[in-house]
Amino acid sequence: MDEREHFRIQMMGFLDDELSDEDRRAFVERCYADPELATELAQYRRLHDITNSMVLREPEDFEYERFFSRVAARVERRLGFVLLGVGASVTVAFLLLELFFSDAKPMLKIGVGVGLLGATLLTQSVVRVWLKLRKLDRYQGVRR
Amino acid sequence: MGTDAADASDIRVIREVQAGRREAFESLVRKYMRRAHGIAMQFVQNSEDALDLSQDAFLKSFKAIGRFDTNQRFFPWFYRILKNTCLTFLKRRGLVRRLSLSATPDGEPDYELVDDAAVQPSAVLSSGELREQFWQGYEKLAMKDREIIALRHFQEMSYQEIADTLEIPIGTVMSRLFHARRRLKERLEPHL
Structure with a gap:
């Protein structure tokens, strides 16, 4: 990776405020020395602001409540199915044993x-x- | 609540579930259901499917919680379950195609939606030309690009949280963000 590519990647950390003080200083210095990088920074900053302004439509609260109830019900049902499965297996095994050892x-x-x-x-x-x-x-x- | 404190509370809950108190799992569902829906939306781009798939992912995580290692964090583990659930759903419906036969440098395959008709722009709040352009450009990105942008911007995760969730180094988070944003920027060029 060349030096410019390195700073272009560092630009992401700069925009997201995720760079260490040292990396931040180095990036700013580089921008002063490299007008092309500074222009790119302005474009990415605009993109960053646009992206931050976008909002996903969230389901209504009642939809989340329904969601929650369904998960809770399915968790509960799962226990029921496990018990039903175990019960059925034990019963079938018992009946088979009975059959084979009977007259x-x-x-x-x-x-x-x-x-x-x-x-x-x-x-x-x-x-x-x-x-x-x-x-x-x-x-x-x-x-x- | 800080990340560490939040994680510690998740782990407390998981230990309770593992000890047989299945009602405790409900607090995890309440805590993460909105985030789960937001993430599933990035993959399937349809609110109803996203709700169904988040539900399935919670169920799968409940089934597997007995094997969950409490030295790990809950959310990254749940995220992988949710992502796989969404990808399986899209694959079964033939809605995604793999971008190349070989995996990307970080070792995971990447996908894009097969058909733009699968996308429902109504799933986003859009008004105005710029917003429409944004969502059109965003929806055409490969899944990996959308994923990293969504985690950063819509889920408001820090680089460290993204790194933990995707199990990649922070440097890779930064470079993936750069490439994703570069491709998005190309699509929005006239507006920048």
């Missing part, structure tokens, strides 16, 4: 067993593909 007909046991095996194979296949895709380019879905 139920062998055909029923075989049917449920084969179904379970199929579901396990499908699940592990889906999870494996999902994990593999995650390792690849995270941005492959982006149109280039």
Whole structure:
């Protein structure tokens, strides 16, 4: 980076009041010695003022209140879903154990067993593909 | 409240959430929801989507808060979640394209909106030719340029806060601001 480029970058810190005293002094001295840099400073100062005068439209207070209520409700629901999931898993596991250790007909046991095996194979296949895709380019879905 | 004090209060809240008091998380939502909306707006430029995406980001951060390292600051961590949520949303809708196959010097890919029609100028308060010119120029900037300008001007962050949020050195903050402003200046040249 040449010296002028260095000072042009320092100009940002000058405009945003983020330079140390020493850097600030060096930048001001450079501006006195380099009228082109001083002209650029005037342009960037104008841009800085224009940018500062721009305002983003904020949602109304009631929209934020609705926003807040929704987040709070979803946080609460999440706990409900976790408990529901755990409860369902425990119940299904219990029922399966009951089935396999009961006097139920062998055909029923075989049917449920084969179904379970199929579901396990499908699940592990889906999870494996999902994990593999995650390792690849995270941005492959982006149109280039 | 200073930044350190604000961070300490965030961490106190997070420890409470981690200890099982999920209601404590609500104070973080209240504290950062406006800022989150402002940031999401920079990416999606649509107020309703920005609200939805901020909501999703809060939910994701709540789910992950158990793994949050309390030696870190909350906001930069949340910012990354929010930014990724917005980028994923734009990618799924085919609204962004990557600017080049290689990453930028600071190691992150950059994006621009595919279609200007995706932009809603009504999302900003604009009146007068200069304002309209400004927003038109601003909306055409690449996402990284908009991001750094927004953090500085609309979120009023210091260089140190920007550096922490984007995980880049302060020197890089300054040079990214310079390049972003230079490109914006080119678009507003007649007015400067």
